[in-house]
Amino acid sequence: MLAETICSAVSAAGLGIAAITAWRRRFMTAARIAAYALVPLGLVLTGAVEWLARTAFSPVAWAGFGVLGAAWLLFASTRAVERRRAGRKETAVTEGRQAVAPAAPTLPSGAGRQGPSAKPRAGAAAADDFSDIEAILKKHGI
Structure with a gap:
């Protein structure tokens, strides 16, 4: 009973504000205010306010x-556990693939195809070239 009275008073106040706004020739704003003001009255007339008041003070509803x-x-929590398990399985599969994959062959420093126009290199210069490549491969986990 109290909730219905409060909603009716709010609707009456809102309609009063809408009337003042319309008197100031702001008709679109007045129509919008009137629409908002009629919502509580509509809830009272449909019985939704009474149902909500009964539900709010019901221990059975709070237990629900x-x-x-x-x-x-x-x-x-079950969703979080599924995500963790899926992540562990995925990492185990990728680790297994890395363990099975053969290591990339490395060429000795003097090996390689040298044609007639190729200059013979010193062993230190060739090792520097492959060390850069090896560092890049290790960085990417290959």
């Missing part, structure tokens, strides 16, 4: 909200 919250927590 508690059960819904517990169900939501169970869904969220």
Whole structure:
């Protein structure tokens, strides 16, 4: 009963504000204010306010909200566990692939195809070239 009275008073106040706004020739704003002001009155007339008041003060309804919250927590926790397990399986599969894959062959410093126009290199210069490549490959985990 109290909730219905409060909603009716809010609607009456809103309609008064809409009338003042229309008197100032702001008709679009007045129509919008009137629409908002009629919502609480419509809720009272449909009985939604009475139902909401009964639900808010009902211990059974609050127990139902508690059960819904517990169900939501169970869904969220099982989802988190599934994501962790999927991540572990994925890393295990990729680690297994890396362990099975053969290592890339490395060429000795003097090896390689040298044609007639190729200059013979010193062993230190060739080792520097391959050390850069090896560093890049190690960086990428290959």
